[in-house]
Amino acid sequence: MSKFKRVELSVLDAGDVVPCCPPITAGELSQADAEKTAAMFKALSDPVRLRLFSRIASHAGGEACVCDISDVGVSQPTVSHHLRKLREAGLLTSERRGTWVYYRVAPSVVAAMAAMLAPRT
Amino acid sequence: MSKFKRVELSVLDAGDVVPCCPPITAGELSQADAEKTAAMFKALSDPVRLRLFSRIASHAGGEACVCDISDVGVSQPTVSHHLRKLREAGLLTSERRGTWVYYRVAPSVVAAMAAMLAPRT
Numbered sequence: 001m002s003k004f005k006r007v008e009l010s011v012l013d014a015g016d017v018v019p020c021c022p023p024i025t026a027g028e029l030s031q032a033d034a035e036k037t038a039a040m041f042k043a044l045s046d047p048v049r050l051r052l053f054s055r056i057a058s059h060a061g062g063e064a065c066v067c068d069i070s071d072v073g074v075s076q077p078t079v080s081h082h083l084r085k086l087r088e089a090g091l092l093t094s095e096r097r098g099t100w101v102y103y104r105v106a107p108s109v110v111a112a113m114a115a116m117l118a119p120r121t
Numbered sequence: 122m123s124k125f126k127r128v129e130l131s132v133l134d135a136g137d138v139v140p141c142c143p144p145i146t147a148g149e150l151s152q153a154d155a156e157k158t159a160a161m162f163k164a165l166s167d168p169v170r171l172r173l174f175s176r177i178a179s180h181a182g183g184e185a186c187v188c189d190i191s192d193v194g195v196s197q198p199t200v201s202h203h204l205r206k207l208r209e210a211g212l213l214t215s216e217r218r219g220t221w222v223y224y225r226v227a228p229s230v231v232a233a234m235a236a237m238l239a240p241r242t
Contacts, residue, residue, distance in 0.1 A: 024175040024231075025183075034168040034175070042166035047155040050162075054145040054155075062146075110145075110238050117235035119228060 020112050025119070040113055043089035048074055049082040056092065056103050063104045141233050146240070161234055164210035169195055170203040177213065177224050184225045 020040070021033040029037065044050055055069040056062075070079050083103060086092045090109045095102050141161070142154040150158065165171055176190040177183075191200050204224060207213040211230045216223050 024171075024178045027175070027179045029172050029175040031168065031172070034171045038166050038168045038171050041162045041171075045159050045163035045166045047152065047159045050145075050155045050159050051150050051152070054148070054150040057145045058148045105146075107240060111240050114235045114238035114240070117231050117238070119232050119235070 020109075021116055023116050023118060037113075037116065040089050040091065040109070043086050043091055046082065048072055048078070049086060052079065052082055053086060053091065053105070057105045057110075062107075063102050065100045065102050067100055069103075141230075142237055144237050144239060158234075158237065161210050161212065161230070164207050164212055167203065169193055169199070170207060173200065173203055174207060174212065174226070178226045178231075183228075184223050186221045186223050188221055190224075 021029060021037045044053065051072050052069055055072075056064045059068060066079070066083065070076060072079065074082075083092065083094075087094055087103075091106055092103050093106055095104075142150060142158045165174065172193050173190055176193075177185045180189060187200070187204065191197060193200065195203075204213065204215070208215055208224075212227055213224050214227055216225070
């Protein structure tokens, strides 16, 4: 449990992505907000990364072991590279349990991205 | 007016991005959907592009002349390049009126991106 908390904190410290940025319809983004936001969108700008992300997001319990999601037609090191990029962008958290690492979508970060693109009300 | 319609159609024909893809929590994305979606996120993965996009999205009437949005610290050809990328991804439409080209956010495409990231209900 303490290990899980440590991972969570390291993600928040590293990326500082929650909360991020105002809706794009609210005004011009500052340079700093534009850089943070671009990094989050960049994490989703690769087809293999998106398929891995959708596998985790749609997996039972919202969590998937790396052993569940690796057959996307690329090598294991490539899978690990993509999962690391998603984690660095703050979109996934991870926890090692025994042999395997389990990944979970960070709902607040993904919701913040959705809110940025939400239509003007 | 006929010029405007032609631009609209060419965007839809080129990108075929409306409607796009199911929510990422709904299941694993197909390869085809992942490629379409990744291209849309890629269009927003550059800080300058995001700032231009937020300027247009937040401009009065949801439309901006290229003359209104060019002072983002990069050259005019670079601005044109970024606007073209956004248009090719289906996120902007454009219309020439007299000397200037006017850009407008494509609300259905941006709403589709937001819906893809919306939390599981």
